[in-house]
Amino acid sequence: MRIENGNSKTKGSRVSTIFHSPFSIVHFLLFFACLIPFGQLAFNAYTGNLGVNPIDTITRFTGSWALIFLLACLAVTPLRRLTGWNDLIKLRRMLGLFAFAYAVAHFSTYLVLDYFFDWRAIGKDILKRPYVTVGFTGFVLMVPLALTSTAAMIRRLGKRWQQLHRLVYLAAIAGVIHFYWLVKADIRRPAQYGFVLAILLGFRIFARWRRPKARSARKSPVAGAQELG
Amino acid sequence: MLIKKPQDIKSSEITPKEVYLNRRQFMSAASALALAGGAAAVGLDFLAEPAKASAAEKLANVKKSSYSTDEKQNSFKDATTYNNFYELGVEKTDPSENAKYFTPTRPWTVAVEGEVKKPKTFDIDTLMKLAPLEERVYRLRCVEAWSMVIPWIGYPLSALINQVEPTSNAKYIQFVTLVDPKRLPGQKPGIFGNVLDWPYTEGLRMDEAMHPLTILSVGLYGQTLPAPNGPPIRLVVPWKYGFKSIKSIVKVRFVESQPKTAWNTMQPQEYGFYSNVNPEVDHPRWSQASERRIGEFLRRKTLMFNGYGEQVAGLYKGMDLKKYY
Numbered sequence: 001m002r003i004e005n006g007n008s009k010t011k012g013s014r015v016s017t018i019f020h021s022p023f024s025i026v027h028f029l030l031f032f033a034c035l036i037p038f039g040q041l042a043f044n045a046y047t048g049n050l051g052v053n054p055i056d057t058i059t060r061f062t063g064s065w066a067l068i069f070l071l072a073c074l075a076v077t078p079l080r081r082l083t084g085w086n087d088l089i090k091l092r093r094m095l096g097l098f099a100f101a102y103a104v105a106h107f108s109t110y111l112v113l114d115y116f117f118d119w120r121a122i123g124k125d126i127l128k129r130p131y132v133t134v135g136f137t138g139f140v141l142m143v144p145l146a147l148t149s150t151a152a153m154i155r156r157l158g159k160r161w162q163q164l165h166r167l168v169y170l171a172a173i174a175g176v177i178h179f180y181w182l183v184k185a186d187i188r189r190p191a192q193y194g195f196v197l198a199i200l201l202g203f204r205i206f207a208r209w210r211r212p213k214a215r216s217a218r219k220s221p222v223a224g225a226q227e228l229g
Numbered sequence: 230m231l232i233k234k235p236q237d238i239k240s241s242e243i244t245p246k247e248v249y250l251n252r253r254q255f256m257s258a259a260s261a262l263a264l265a266g267g268a269a270a271v272g273l274d275f276l277a278e279p280a281k282a283s284a285a286e287k288l289a290n291v292k293k294s295s296y297s298t299d300e301k302q303n304s305f306k307d308a309t310t311y312n313n314f315y316e317l318g319v320e321k322t323d324p325s326e327n328a329k330y331f332t333p334t335r336p337w338t339v340a341v342e343g344e345v346k347k348p349k350t351f352d353i354d355t356l357m358k359l360a361p362l363e364e365r366v367y368r369l370r371c372v373e374a375w376s377m378v379i380p381w382i383g384y385p386l387s388a389l390i391n392q393v394e395p396t397s398n399a400k401y402i403q404f405v406t407l408v409d410p411k412r413l414p415g416q417k418p419g420i421f422g423n424v425l426d427w428p429y430t431e432g433l434r435m436d437e438a439m440h441p442l443t444i445l446s447v448g449l450y451g452q453t454l455p456a457p458n459g460p461p462i463r464l465v466v467p468w469k470y471g472f473k474s475i476k477s478i479v480k481v482r483f484v485e486s487q488p489k490t491a492w493n494t495m496q497p498q499e500y501g502f503y504s505n506v507n508p509e510v511d512h513p514r515w516s517q518a519s520e521r522r523i524g525e526f527l528r529r530k531t532l533m534f535n536g537y538g539e540q541v542a543g544l545y546k547g548m549d550l551k552k553y554y
Contacts, residue, residue: 051310051311051321051322052306052307052310052311052321052523053311053321053375053521053523055521056375056521113526114521114528115528116526116527116528118528121516121518121519124516125515125516128511128516129514129515129516130514131514131515181514182514182515184373185315185319185424185425185495185496186315186319186424187421188419188420188421191421
Protein backbone atom coordinates (compact mmCIF):
# COMPACT_ATOMS: atom_id res chain seq x y z
CA MET A 1 0.00 0.00 0.00
CA ARG A 2 1.39 3.37 -0.97
CA ILE A 3 0.55 6.47 0.88
CA GLU A 4 0.79 9.82 -0.72
CA ASN A 5 2.47 12.52 1.22
CA GLY A 6 1.70 16.13 1.01
CA ASN A 7 1.49 17.64 4.44
CA SER A 8 3.61 20.51 5.56
CA LYS A 9 6.02 18.48 7.67
CA THR A 10 7.09 15.95 5.10
CA LYS A 11 6.70 18.06 2.05
CA GLY A 12 8.43 16.37 -0.82
CA SER A 13 8.51 12.99 -2.37
CA ARG A 14 9.09 10.52 0.44
CA VAL A 15 6.81 7.58 0.03
CA SER A 16 6.10 5.63 3.17
CA THR A 17 5.17 2.02 3.11
CA ILE A 18 3.35 0.05 5.71
CA PHE A 19 6.40 -0.99 7.64
CA HIS A 20 8.72 1.93 7.17
CA SER A 21 7.32 4.64 9.34
CA PRO A 22 5.75 4.51 12.78
CA PHE A 23 2.76 6.30 11.45
CA SER A 24 2.11 3.63 8.90
CA ILE A 25 1.82 1.06 11.62
CA VAL A 26 -1.05 3.13 12.91
CA HIS A 27 -2.39 2.98 9.40
CA PHE A 28 -2.02 -0.77 9.36
CA LEU A 29 -3.75 -1.15 12.73
CA LEU A 30 -6.54 1.15 11.67
CA PHE A 31 -7.22 -1.10 8.72
CA PHE A 32 -7.97 -4.01 11.02
CA ALA A 33 -9.87 -1.81 13.44
CA CYS A 34 -12.13 -0.76 10.56
CA LEU A 35 -12.82 -4.43 9.89
CA ILE A 36 -14.04 -5.08 13.44
CA PRO A 37 -17.70 -4.25 12.72
CA PHE A 38 -17.68 -6.58 9.71
CA GLY A 39 -16.12 -9.26 11.90
CA GLN A 40 -18.69 -8.74 14.59
CA LEU A 41 -21.47 -9.07 12.06
CA ALA A 42 -19.98 -12.24 10.59
CA PHE A 43 -19.52 -13.73 14.04
CA ASN A 44 -23.08 -12.92 15.05
CA ALA A 45 -24.35 -14.36 11.80
CA TYR A 46 -22.39 -17.56 12.31
CA THR A 47 -23.56 -17.98 15.90
CA GLY A 48 -27.17 -17.13 15.09
CA ASN A 49 -27.14 -13.94 17.16
CA LEU A 50 -28.58 -11.57 14.61
CA GLY A 51 -31.92 -11.58 16.37
CA VAL A 52 -35.34 -12.56 15.18
CA ASN A 53 -35.18 -10.46 12.01
CA PRO A 54 -31.59 -10.93 10.79
CA ILE A 55 -32.04 -9.04 7.52
CA ASP A 56 -33.25 -6.00 9.39
CA THR A 57 -30.36 -6.29 11.83
CA ILE A 58 -27.80 -6.48 9.02
CA THR A 59 -29.39 -3.54 7.21
CA ARG A 60 -29.33 -1.31 10.26
CA PHE A 61 -25.87 -2.39 11.33
CA THR A 62 -24.17 -1.78 7.98
CA GLY A 63 -26.08 1.47 7.47
CA SER A 64 -25.03 2.79 10.86
CA TRP A 65 -21.40 1.94 10.22
CA ALA A 66 -21.42 3.57 6.79
CA LEU A 67 -22.60 6.75 8.50
CA ILE A 68 -20.10 6.47 11.34
CA PHE A 69 -17.22 6.10 8.89
CA LEU A 70 -18.47 9.03 6.82
CA LEU A 71 -18.50 11.18 9.92
CA ALA A 72 -15.08 9.89 10.97
CA CYS A 73 -13.81 10.84 7.54
CA LEU A 74 -15.24 14.33 7.90
CA ALA A 75 -13.71 14.64 11.37
CA VAL A 76 -10.17 14.31 10.03
CA THR A 77 -9.70 17.88 8.88
CA PRO A 78 -11.15 19.54 12.01
CA LEU A 79 -9.10 17.25 14.22
CA ARG A 80 -6.00 17.97 12.23
CA ARG A 81 -6.53 21.70 12.50
CA LEU A 82 -7.23 21.54 16.19
CA THR A 83 -4.39 19.21 17.12
CA GLY A 84 -1.88 20.21 14.49
CA TRP A 85 -1.32 16.51 13.91
CA ASN A 86 -1.03 16.68 10.16
CA ASP A 87 -0.36 12.99 9.61
CA LEU A 88 -4.00 12.36 10.37
CA ILE A 89 -4.76 13.23 6.77
CA LYS A 90 -3.20 9.99 5.68
CA LEU A 91 -5.93 8.05 7.44
CA ARG A 92 -8.71 9.81 5.66
CA ARG A 93 -8.70 7.79 2.47
CA MET A 94 -8.99 4.56 4.38
CA LEU A 95 -11.88 5.89 6.46
CA GLY A 96 -13.61 7.03 3.30
CA LEU A 97 -13.14 3.71 1.59
CA PHE A 98 -14.49 1.87 4.61
CA ALA A 99 -17.50 4.19 4.64
CA PHE A 100 -18.03 3.12 1.05
CA ALA A 101 -17.50 -0.56 1.87
CA TYR A 102 -20.14 -0.46 4.60
CA ALA A 103 -22.45 1.48 2.27
CA VAL A 104 -21.98 -1.22 -0.39
CA ALA A 105 -22.79 -3.87 2.21
CA HIS A 106 -25.84 -1.86 3.25
CA PHE A 107 -27.10 -1.43 -0.30
CA SER A 108 -26.39 -5.06 -1.18
CA THR A 109 -28.36 -6.20 1.85
CA TYR A 110 -31.31 -4.20 0.59
CA LEU A 111 -30.86 -5.46 -2.97
CA VAL A 112 -30.23 -9.12 -2.27
CA LEU A 113 -31.44 -10.07 1.18
CA ASP A 114 -34.36 -7.70 1.52
CA TYR A 115 -35.78 -7.56 -2.00
CA PHE A 116 -33.90 -10.44 -3.63
CA PHE A 117 -33.39 -8.62 -6.97
CA ASP A 118 -37.04 -7.66 -7.26
CA TRP A 119 -36.06 -4.83 -9.59
CA ARG A 120 -39.60 -3.54 -10.00
CA ALA A 121 -40.12 -3.18 -6.28
CA ILE A 122 -36.66 -1.68 -5.85
CA GLY A 123 -37.14 0.80 -8.70
CA LYS A 124 -40.48 1.87 -7.30
CA ASP A 125 -38.97 2.22 -3.87
CA ILE A 126 -36.16 4.41 -5.13
CA LEU A 127 -38.51 6.64 -7.08
CA LYS A 128 -41.40 6.83 -4.67
CA ARG A 129 -39.96 6.63 -1.16
CA PRO A 130 -38.11 9.80 -0.25
CA TYR A 131 -35.96 8.04 2.38
CA VAL A 132 -34.88 5.46 -0.19
CA THR A 133 -34.36 8.13 -2.85
CA VAL A 134 -32.13 10.19 -0.62
CA GLY A 135 -30.25 7.15 0.71
CA PHE A 136 -29.65 5.82 -2.78
CA THR A 137 -28.50 9.29 -3.89
CA GLY A 138 -25.98 9.38 -1.08
CA PHE A 139 -24.71 5.98 -2.10
CA VAL A 140 -24.39 6.95 -5.77
CA LEU A 141 -22.50 10.08 -4.80
CA MET A 142 -19.94 7.96 -3.01
CA VAL A 143 -19.16 5.83 -6.07
CA PRO A 144 -17.06 8.42 -7.98
CA LEU A 145 -15.27 9.28 -4.75
CA ALA A 146 -14.24 5.68 -4.22
CA LEU A 147 -13.22 5.32 -7.86
CA THR A 148 -11.02 8.41 -7.76
CA SER A 149 -9.39 7.60 -4.45
CA THR A 150 -6.19 6.19 -5.93
CA ALA A 151 -2.96 8.18 -5.93
CA ALA A 152 -2.93 8.13 -9.72
CA MET A 153 -6.41 9.62 -9.92
CA ILE A 154 -5.56 12.29 -7.36
CA ARG A 155 -2.60 13.29 -9.49
CA ARG A 156 -4.53 13.13 -12.71
CA LEU A 157 -7.47 15.18 -11.55
CA GLY A 158 -5.43 17.83 -9.83
CA LYS A 159 -7.58 20.68 -8.59
CA ARG A 160 -10.73 19.09 -9.87
CA TRP A 161 -10.17 16.25 -7.40
CA GLN A 162 -10.89 18.61 -4.53
CA GLN A 163 -14.01 19.88 -6.18
CA LEU A 164 -15.23 16.39 -6.90
CA HIS A 165 -14.56 15.17 -3.39
CA ARG A 166 -16.68 17.91 -1.89
CA LEU A 167 -19.51 15.53 -2.82
CA VAL A 168 -18.74 13.77 0.44
CA TYR A 169 -20.57 16.58 2.25
CA LEU A 170 -23.69 15.87 0.24
CA ALA A 171 -23.32 12.13 0.74
CA ALA A 172 -23.13 12.55 4.51
CA ILE A 173 -26.10 14.93 4.58
CA ALA A 174 -28.07 12.48 2.42
CA GLY A 175 -27.13 9.64 4.78
CA VAL A 176 -28.38 11.46 7.86
CA ILE A 177 -31.62 12.53 6.15
CA HIS A 178 -32.11 8.95 4.95
CA PHE A 179 -31.94 7.76 8.56
CA TYR A 180 -34.11 10.59 9.86
CA TRP A 181 -36.84 9.94 7.30
CA LEU A 182 -37.12 6.27 7.98
CA VAL A 183 -37.66 6.25 11.73
CA LYS A 184 -41.19 6.08 13.00
CA ALA A 185 -41.10 8.17 16.14
CA ASP A 186 -37.78 7.95 17.92
CA ILE A 187 -35.51 10.48 16.28
CA ARG A 188 -32.73 10.25 18.88
CA ARG A 189 -30.31 8.15 16.84
CA PRO A 190 -30.59 10.14 13.59
CA ALA A 191 -30.46 13.33 15.67
CA GLN A 192 -27.13 12.20 17.16
CA TYR A 193 -25.66 11.71 13.71
CA GLY A 194 -27.16 14.99 12.56
CA PHE A 195 -25.66 16.80 15.54
CA VAL A 196 -22.16 15.46 14.86
CA LEU A 197 -22.48 16.23 11.15
CA ALA A 198 -23.62 19.79 11.91
CA ILE A 199 -20.56 20.34 14.09
CA LEU A 200 -18.22 18.96 11.43
CA LEU A 201 -19.73 21.02 8.64
CA GLY A 202 -20.06 24.03 10.91
CA PHE A 203 -16.35 23.85 11.62
CA ARG A 204 -15.63 24.21 7.93
CA ILE A 205 -17.99 27.11 7.44
CA PHE A 206 -16.46 28.81 10.46
CA ALA A 207 -12.91 28.18 9.24
CA ARG A 208 -13.73 29.57 5.83
CA TRP A 209 -15.35 32.64 7.30
CA ARG A 210 -12.33 33.26 9.58
CA ARG A 211 -9.69 32.85 6.88
CA PRO A 212 -11.32 33.52 3.56
CA LYS A 213 -8.29 33.23 1.31
CA ALA A 214 -5.68 31.66 3.51
CA ARG A 215 -5.39 28.32 1.87
CA SER A 216 -5.56 28.54 -1.85
CA ALA A 217 -2.87 27.74 -4.34
CA ARG A 218 0.05 27.21 -2.02
CA LYS A 219 1.13 23.77 -3.01
CA SER A 220 1.21 21.21 -5.73
CA PRO A 221 -2.15 19.84 -6.81
CA VAL A 222 -1.53 16.65 -4.89
CA ALA A 223 -0.70 18.48 -1.72
CA GLY A 224 -3.67 20.69 -2.29
CA ALA A 225 -5.91 17.71 -2.64
CA GLN A 226 -4.65 16.28 0.59
CA GLU A 227 -5.13 19.59 2.30
CA LEU A 228 -8.75 19.95 1.62
CA GLY A 229 -11.25 18.85 4.21
CA MET B 230 -5.72 8.21 16.00
CA LEU B 231 -8.40 7.65 18.53
CA ILE B 232 -10.79 4.97 17.63
CA LYS B 233 -14.09 6.13 18.92
CA LYS B 234 -16.08 3.81 21.00
CA PRO B 235 -18.83 2.81 18.63
CA GLN B 236 -21.89 4.61 19.83
CA ASP B 237 -24.32 2.28 18.35
CA ILE B 238 -23.38 -0.93 20.01
CA LYS B 239 -26.38 -1.25 22.18
CA SER B 240 -26.42 -3.45 25.19
CA SER B 241 -28.73 -5.61 23.11
CA GLU B 242 -25.89 -6.45 20.78
CA ILE B 243 -23.67 -7.62 23.54
CA THR B 244 -23.95 -11.35 23.93
CA PRO B 245 -26.29 -12.02 26.82
CA LYS B 246 -24.87 -14.00 29.69
CA GLU B 247 -27.06 -17.01 29.05
CA VAL B 248 -25.91 -17.18 25.48
CA TYR B 249 -22.35 -16.72 26.56
CA LEU B 250 -22.65 -19.53 29.07
CA ASN B 251 -24.16 -21.62 26.36
CA ARG B 252 -21.00 -21.43 24.34
CA ARG B 253 -19.77 -24.69 25.78
CA GLN B 254 -22.97 -26.31 24.76
CA PHE B 255 -22.53 -24.65 21.41
CA MET B 256 -19.02 -26.01 21.00
CA SER B 257 -20.11 -29.59 21.55
CA ALA B 258 -23.20 -29.08 19.48
CA ALA B 259 -21.12 -27.52 16.74
CA SER B 260 -19.09 -30.67 16.25
CA ALA B 261 -22.28 -32.65 16.01
CA LEU B 262 -23.62 -30.13 13.56
CA ALA B 263 -20.51 -30.32 11.47
CA LEU B 264 -21.41 -33.95 10.78
CA ALA B 265 -24.69 -32.83 9.37
CA GLY B 266 -22.71 -30.97 6.77
CA GLY B 267 -23.35 -27.30 6.20
CA ALA B 268 -25.73 -27.33 9.08
CA ALA B 269 -24.06 -24.27 10.50
CA ALA B 270 -26.22 -22.29 8.16
CA VAL B 271 -29.19 -23.43 10.19
CA GLY B 272 -29.88 -20.85 12.90
CA LEU B 273 -28.43 -21.94 16.21
CA ASP B 274 -31.25 -20.09 17.94
CA PHE B 275 -32.29 -23.05 19.93
CA LEU B 276 -29.13 -22.78 21.97
CA ALA B 277 -30.02 -19.37 23.24
CA GLU B 278 -32.39 -19.50 26.16
CA PRO B 279 -35.87 -18.34 25.37
CA ALA B 280 -36.79 -15.00 26.89
CA LYS B 281 -37.37 -15.34 30.58
CA ALA B 282 -41.04 -15.12 31.19
CA SER B 283 -40.92 -15.04 34.94
CA ALA B 284 -44.27 -15.00 36.63
CA ALA B 285 -45.65 -16.83 33.62
CA GLU B 286 -48.46 -19.22 34.38
CA LYS B 287 -49.70 -22.02 32.24
CA LEU B 288 -53.24 -21.51 31.09
CA ALA B 289 -55.45 -24.57 31.35
CA ASN B 290 -58.69 -25.56 29.60
CA VAL B 291 -58.02 -23.62 26.45
CA LYS B 292 -60.34 -24.51 23.57
CA LYS B 293 -59.21 -24.62 19.96
CA SER B 294 -60.95 -22.21 17.65
CA SER B 295 -62.12 -22.50 14.07
CA TYR B 296 -60.87 -18.95 13.51
CA SER B 297 -57.28 -20.17 13.81
CA THR B 298 -55.01 -20.40 10.81
CA ASP B 299 -53.06 -23.60 10.28
CA GLU B 300 -50.03 -21.73 8.93
CA LYS B 301 -46.68 -22.45 10.51
CA GLN B 302 -46.44 -20.64 13.82
CA ASN B 303 -43.55 -18.43 14.77
CA SER B 304 -41.53 -19.49 17.76
CA PHE B 305 -42.14 -18.26 21.28
CA LYS B 306 -38.78 -16.54 21.04
CA ASP B 307 -39.83 -14.68 17.85
CA ALA B 308 -43.01 -13.46 19.47
CA THR B 309 -41.43 -12.40 22.76
CA THR B 310 -38.08 -10.87 21.77
CA TYR B 311 -39.05 -8.84 18.69
CA ASN B 312 -41.69 -6.41 19.85
CA ASN B 313 -42.94 -2.91 19.41
CA PHE B 314 -43.93 -1.84 22.90
CA TYR B 315 -42.55 1.67 23.23
CA GLU B 316 -43.54 1.75 26.90
CA LEU B 317 -40.59 -0.61 27.43
CA GLY B 318 -38.25 1.00 24.87
CA VAL B 319 -38.24 1.84 21.18
CA GLU B 320 -35.92 -0.89 19.88
CA LYS B 321 -37.46 -4.26 19.06
CA THR B 322 -35.30 -5.99 21.64
CA ASP B 323 -35.95 -3.44 24.41
CA PRO B 324 -39.24 -4.84 25.70
CA SER B 325 -37.77 -8.26 26.43
CA GLU B 326 -34.66 -6.72 27.97
CA ASN B 327 -36.71 -4.38 30.14
CA ALA B 328 -39.22 -7.08 31.07
CA LYS B 329 -38.10 -7.06 34.70
CA TYR B 330 -39.58 -3.61 35.29
CA PHE B 331 -42.98 -4.81 34.25
CA THR B 332 -43.11 -8.23 35.91
CA PRO B 333 -45.35 -9.17 37.57
CA THR B 334 -48.28 -7.04 36.48
CA ARG B 335 -50.55 -7.62 39.45
CA PRO B 336 -52.57 -6.12 41.03
CA TRP B 337 -54.39 -4.92 37.94
CA THR B 338 -57.83 -3.58 37.22
CA VAL B 339 -59.59 -2.49 34.07
CA ALA B 340 -62.15 0.31 34.34
CA VAL B 341 -64.97 0.01 31.83
CA GLU B 342 -66.91 3.27 31.58
CA GLY B 343 -68.63 5.81 29.37
CA GLU B 344 -71.77 5.11 27.38
CA VAL B 345 -72.74 1.92 29.21
CA LYS B 346 -75.61 0.98 31.49
CA LYS B 347 -73.37 -0.95 33.88
CA PRO B 348 -69.97 0.69 34.22
CA LYS B 349 -67.64 -1.47 36.25
CA THR B 350 -64.05 -1.86 37.29
CA PHE B 351 -62.94 -5.43 36.70
CA ASP B 352 -60.17 -7.14 38.59
CA ILE B 353 -57.81 -9.00 36.29
CA ASP B 354 -58.69 -12.34 37.94
CA THR B 355 -62.31 -11.75 37.07
CA LEU B 356 -61.39 -10.81 33.52
CA MET B 357 -59.30 -13.95 33.10
CA LYS B 358 -62.47 -15.96 33.73
CA LEU B 359 -64.99 -13.73 32.04
CA ALA B 360 -65.45 -16.16 29.17
CA PRO B 361 -64.03 -19.55 28.16
CA LEU B 362 -60.44 -19.18 26.95
CA GLU B 363 -59.77 -20.02 23.33
CA GLU B 364 -56.58 -20.38 21.37
CA ARG B 365 -56.62 -18.14 18.29
CA VAL B 366 -53.74 -18.64 15.91
CA TYR B 367 -53.66 -15.38 14.00
CA ARG B 368 -51.44 -13.67 11.48
CA LEU B 369 -50.00 -10.46 12.89
CA ARG B 370 -48.99 -7.83 10.34
CA CYS B 371 -46.92 -4.92 11.59
CA VAL B 372 -47.14 -1.55 9.82
CA GLU B 373 -43.34 -1.89 9.43
CA ALA B 374 -43.93 -4.66 6.85
CA TRP B 375 -43.05 -7.73 8.87
CA SER B 376 -45.41 -10.41 10.09
CA MET B 377 -45.69 -13.40 12.40
CA VAL B 378 -48.17 -16.17 13.18
CA ILE B 379 -48.96 -16.26 16.89
CA PRO B 380 -51.18 -18.53 18.99
CA TRP B 381 -53.00 -16.06 21.22
CA ILE B 382 -55.20 -17.08 24.13
CA GLY B 383 -58.24 -15.06 24.98
CA TYR B 384 -61.91 -14.60 24.24
CA PRO B 385 -63.99 -12.34 22.02
CA LEU B 386 -64.10 -8.70 23.13
CA SER B 387 -67.87 -8.95 22.70
CA ALA B 388 -68.00 -10.99 25.93
CA LEU B 389 -66.85 -7.93 27.89
CA ILE B 390 -69.02 -5.55 25.90
CA ASN B 391 -72.14 -7.57 26.61
CA GLN B 392 -71.46 -7.49 30.36
CA VAL B 393 -71.58 -3.70 30.56
CA GLU B 394 -74.51 -3.13 28.18
CA PRO B 395 -73.56 -0.20 25.96
CA THR B 396 -76.18 2.50 25.45
CA SER B 397 -77.35 3.51 22.00
CA ASN B 398 -74.88 6.41 22.15
CA ALA B 399 -71.91 4.04 22.20
CA LYS B 400 -70.55 4.22 18.65
CA TYR B 401 -66.88 3.66 19.37
CA ILE B 402 -64.68 2.18 22.05
CA GLN B 403 -61.45 3.74 23.23
CA PHE B 404 -58.80 1.68 24.98
CA VAL B 405 -56.11 3.10 27.24
CA THR B 406 -52.78 1.62 28.35
CA LEU B 407 -51.27 1.97 31.81
CA VAL B 408 -49.14 5.04 32.51
CA ASP B 409 -46.44 4.27 35.07
CA PRO B 410 -42.94 5.40 34.11
CA LYS B 411 -41.45 3.34 36.94
CA ARG B 412 -42.74 0.09 35.55
CA LEU B 413 -42.81 1.29 31.95
CA PRO B 414 -39.51 3.18 31.69
CA GLY B 415 -40.09 4.02 28.03
CA GLN B 416 -42.65 6.55 29.26
CA LYS B 417 -39.94 8.69 30.85
CA PRO B 418 -39.40 11.74 28.66
CA GLY B 419 -36.16 11.88 26.70
CA ILE B 420 -34.35 14.97 25.43
CA PHE B 421 -36.90 15.35 22.66
CA GLY B 422 -39.78 14.88 25.06
CA ASN B 423 -42.05 11.87 24.89
CA VAL B 424 -41.76 9.45 21.99
CA LEU B 425 -45.54 9.12 22.00
CA ASP B 426 -48.22 11.10 23.74
CA TRP B 427 -48.86 8.86 26.78
CA PRO B 428 -51.03 7.13 27.60
CA TYR B 429 -51.12 4.98 24.48
CA THR B 430 -54.68 4.92 23.25
CA GLU B 431 -56.47 2.98 20.56
CA GLY B 432 -59.98 2.71 19.30
CA LEU B 433 -62.45 0.63 17.35
CA ARG B 434 -65.82 1.25 15.82
CA MET B 435 -68.53 -0.65 17.67
CA ASP B 436 -69.09 -3.19 14.88
CA GLU B 437 -65.35 -3.84 14.67
CA ALA B 438 -65.24 -4.34 18.42
CA MET B 439 -68.15 -6.79 18.31
CA HIS B 440 -66.65 -8.79 15.46
CA PRO B 441 -65.90 -12.38 16.51
CA LEU B 442 -62.29 -12.11 15.28
CA THR B 443 -61.59 -9.27 17.74
CA ILE B 444 -60.31 -10.72 20.98
CA LEU B 445 -59.08 -9.68 24.37
CA SER B 446 -55.95 -11.73 24.84
CA VAL B 447 -54.53 -12.81 28.19
CA GLY B 448 -51.90 -15.22 26.94
CA LEU B 449 -49.97 -16.86 24.14
CA TYR B 450 -48.27 -20.20 23.56
CA GLY B 451 -50.26 -21.78 26.41
CA GLN B 452 -49.22 -19.29 29.07
CA THR B 453 -50.00 -15.81 30.39
CA LEU B 454 -48.64 -12.85 28.44
CA PRO B 455 -44.94 -12.05 29.01
CA ALA B 456 -44.01 -8.40 29.59
CA PRO B 457 -43.17 -7.55 25.94
CA ASN B 458 -46.58 -8.72 24.75
CA GLY B 459 -48.69 -6.35 26.84
CA PRO B 460 -49.74 -8.21 29.98
CA PRO B 461 -51.99 -8.87 31.67
CA ILE B 462 -54.64 -8.14 29.05
CA ARG B 463 -54.51 -6.71 25.55
CA LEU B 464 -56.47 -6.42 22.35
CA VAL B 465 -55.82 -8.48 19.21
CA VAL B 466 -57.43 -7.33 15.95
CA PRO B 467 -55.86 -9.52 13.28
CA TRP B 468 -56.99 -7.64 10.16
CA LYS B 469 -55.46 -4.34 11.29
CA TYR B 470 -51.86 -3.29 11.64
CA GLY B 471 -50.28 -4.44 14.87
CA PHE B 472 -50.31 -1.08 16.60
CA LYS B 473 -54.11 -1.21 16.75
CA SER B 474 -53.85 -4.21 19.07
CA ILE B 475 -53.24 -2.14 22.19
CA LYS B 476 -51.37 -3.65 25.12
CA SER B 477 -51.69 -3.60 28.92
CA ILE B 478 -55.17 -2.11 28.99
CA VAL B 479 -56.37 -0.26 32.10
CA LYS B 480 -59.38 1.52 30.69
CA VAL B 481 -62.11 0.79 28.17
CA ARG B 482 -64.29 3.76 27.39
CA PHE B 483 -67.48 3.68 25.29
CA VAL B 484 -67.88 6.92 23.38
CA GLU B 485 -70.10 8.57 20.80
CA SER B 486 -67.50 10.00 18.41
CA GLN B 487 -64.32 8.64 16.94
CA PRO B 488 -61.75 8.59 19.75
CA LYS B 489 -58.18 9.81 19.78
CA THR B 490 -55.63 7.10 19.02
CA ALA B 491 -51.89 7.25 19.76
CA TRP B 492 -50.23 6.90 16.36
CA ASN B 493 -52.93 8.84 14.58
CA THR B 494 -52.36 11.74 16.98
CA MET B 495 -48.64 11.55 16.40
CA GLN B 496 -48.72 11.38 12.56
CA PRO B 497 -52.26 11.69 11.18
CA GLN B 498 -51.13 11.48 7.52
CA GLU B 499 -49.29 8.23 8.20
CA TYR B 500 -51.53 6.30 10.58
CA GLY B 501 -55.27 6.42 10.10
CA PHE B 502 -57.94 5.53 12.61
CA TYR B 503 -58.90 2.38 10.72
CA SER B 504 -55.43 1.13 9.79
CA ASN B 505 -56.74 -1.99 8.12
CA VAL B 506 -53.99 -4.04 6.51
CA ASN B 507 -54.18 -2.93 2.90
CA PRO B 508 -51.51 -3.66 0.27
CA GLU B 509 -53.03 -1.01 -2.01
CA VAL B 510 -52.63 1.87 0.41
CA ASP B 511 -49.00 2.49 1.10
CA HIS B 512 -47.68 4.11 4.20
CA PRO B 513 -46.54 7.52 2.90
CA ARG B 514 -42.93 6.57 3.55
CA TRP B 515 -42.86 2.89 2.67
CA SER B 516 -44.71 0.31 0.62
CA GLN B 517 -47.26 -2.01 2.17
CA ALA B 518 -47.45 -4.30 -0.87
CA SER B 519 -45.26 -7.00 0.63
CA GLU B 520 -44.02 -8.14 3.98
CA ARG B 521 -41.37 -10.33 5.52
CA ARG B 522 -42.76 -13.18 7.55
CA ILE B 523 -40.29 -13.49 10.40
CA GLY B 524 -38.21 -16.59 9.77
CA GLU B 525 -38.66 -16.55 6.00
CA PHE B 526 -36.18 -15.28 3.45
CA LEU B 527 -38.34 -14.09 0.57
CA ARG B 528 -40.94 -11.41 1.06
CA ARG B 529 -44.57 -12.43 0.64
CA LYS B 530 -47.35 -10.43 -0.84
CA THR B 531 -49.45 -8.69 1.76
CA LEU B 532 -53.10 -9.76 1.68
CA MET B 533 -56.06 -7.41 1.88
CA PHE B 534 -57.26 -7.26 5.49
CA ASN B 535 -54.30 -9.47 6.31
CA GLY B 536 -56.14 -12.40 4.71
CA TYR B 537 -59.30 -11.92 6.81
CA GLY B 538 -61.25 -10.20 4.04
CA GLU B 539 -63.90 -12.92 3.85
CA GLN B 540 -64.84 -12.25 7.46
CA VAL B 541 -64.41 -8.49 7.72
CA ALA B 542 -64.73 -6.86 4.28
CA GLY B 543 -68.47 -6.40 4.94
CA LEU B 544 -67.72 -3.98 7.77
CA TYR B 545 -66.36 -1.49 5.29
CA LYS B 546 -68.84 -1.84 2.43
CA GLY B 547 -69.17 1.40 0.51
CA MET B 548 -66.27 3.03 2.31
CA ASP B 549 -63.36 4.46 0.37
CA LEU B 550 -60.49 2.68 2.07
CA LYS B 551 -57.98 5.03 0.46
CA LYS B 552 -59.64 7.87 2.31
CA TYR B 553 -60.36 5.95 5.50
CA TYR B 554 -56.95 4.32 5.75
